[in-house]
Amino acid sequence: MGKRNLYIKRDDLIDSDFSGNKARKLHYYLHNQFPKVKKLVSYGSAQSNAMYSMSVLAKMRDWEFDYYVNHIASFLIENPHGNYAEALKNGMNIIVGEMPNIADDTVLQIEEGGRVADACYGLEILANEIIDWQKSNQIDNLNIFLPSGTGTTALFLQKYIKDYATVYTTPCVGDATYLKEQFYMLETNEEMHPVIIEPQKKWHFGKLYREHYEIWIKLHKETDLEFDMLYDPIGWQVLLGSDIKDNILYIHQGGLLGNTSMRARYERKYKDLYEDFKNR
Numbered sequence: 316m317g318k319r320n321l322y323i324k325r326d327d328l329i330d331s332d333f334s335g336n337k338a339r340k341l342h343y344y345l346h347n348q349f350p351k352v353k354k355l356v357s358y359g360s361a362q363s364n365a366m367y368s369m370s371v372l373a374k375m376r377d378w379e380f381d382y383y384v385n386h387i388a389s390f391l392i393e394n395p396h397g398n399y400a401e402a403l404k405n406g407m408n409i410i411v412g413e414m415p416n417i418a419d420d421t422v423l424q425i426e427e428g429g430r431v432a433d434a435c436y437g438l439e440i441l442a443n444e445i446i447d448w449q450k451s452n453q454i455d456n457l458n459i460f461l462p463s464g465t466g467t468t469a470l471f472l473q474k475y476i477k478d479y480a481t482v483y484t485t486p487c488v489g490d491a492t493y494l495k496e497q498f499y500m501l502e503t504n505e506e507m508h509p510v511i512i513e514p515q516k517k518w519h520f521g522k523l524y525r526e527h528y529e530i531w532i533k534l535h536k537e538t539d540l541e542f543d544m545l546y547d548p549i550g551w552q553v554l555l556g557s558d559i560k561d562n563i564l565y566i567h568q569g570g571l572l573g574n575t576s577m578r579a580r581y582e583r584k585y586k587d588l589y590e591d592f593k594n595r
């Protein structure tokens with residue numbers, strides 16, 4: 316991974332149902348009571364990691380869970396697996412269509428990927444954990460890096476850690492303009508925004524790329540860690556191609572349940588890489 320001084324924050328180890336940024340963004344709803352709420356409503360993709368974690372939250376609280384998607388692939392319907400299958404087991408009602416704007420205090424609405432102001436509670440805890448680690452290890456000029464979907468994690472992390480470190484991120488869904496729009500929905504003060512590094516190459520979210528699989532395998536070999544196959548390959552390629560200096564902390568945000576389907580797709584498409592990886 317080069318000669319830079321690099322650390323990895325293992326947020327993927329927090330909990331099997333609420334790993335990584337899902338644990339942080341849903342922390343508020345896990346540790347507070349909502350006596351009026353009877354239903355949770357959200358939207359996103361049919362294999363979303365956040366979808367699965369929200370299905371667990373709804374099951375724990377005995378809430379109904381309505382989840383809206385633009386479409387569901389016919390293969391997934393016929394062969395349920397990954398986050399989709401597990402969320403269905405938890406009682407999720409999946410609906411193809413736009414999420415309605417429900418003005419009802421018995422309904423809790425969470426934006427796609429957990430992009431809500433309440434996410435700040437869990438991310439302040441993350442910031443404080445990093446600050447404590449940084450102080451105990453006497454690390455100066457810390458640079459934090461993580462890939463982004465809605466950018467909620469990177470945004471609130473920068474807000475709470477701005478006096479100690481700089482947060483860098485890269486867009487994995489859309490481009491830098493899209494990511495900035497997501498930031499402004501939660502924080503209008505641009506001074507609180509993390510630094511965005513635009514990928515040099517345009518990748519379509521969810522599409523299989525040989526270079527993504529190659530770096531995922533390389534990371535597995537060199538760190539003995541499994542990373543998410545949607546966001547992390549983009550994140551690591553951008554980070555390693557950047558000019559960010561020493562003392563880099565990469566946030567491992569979990570999402571490994573979603574790898575079930577992605578690994579099978581990569582193994583079918585790039586059999587040569589898979590065979591080499593399997594036989595290493």
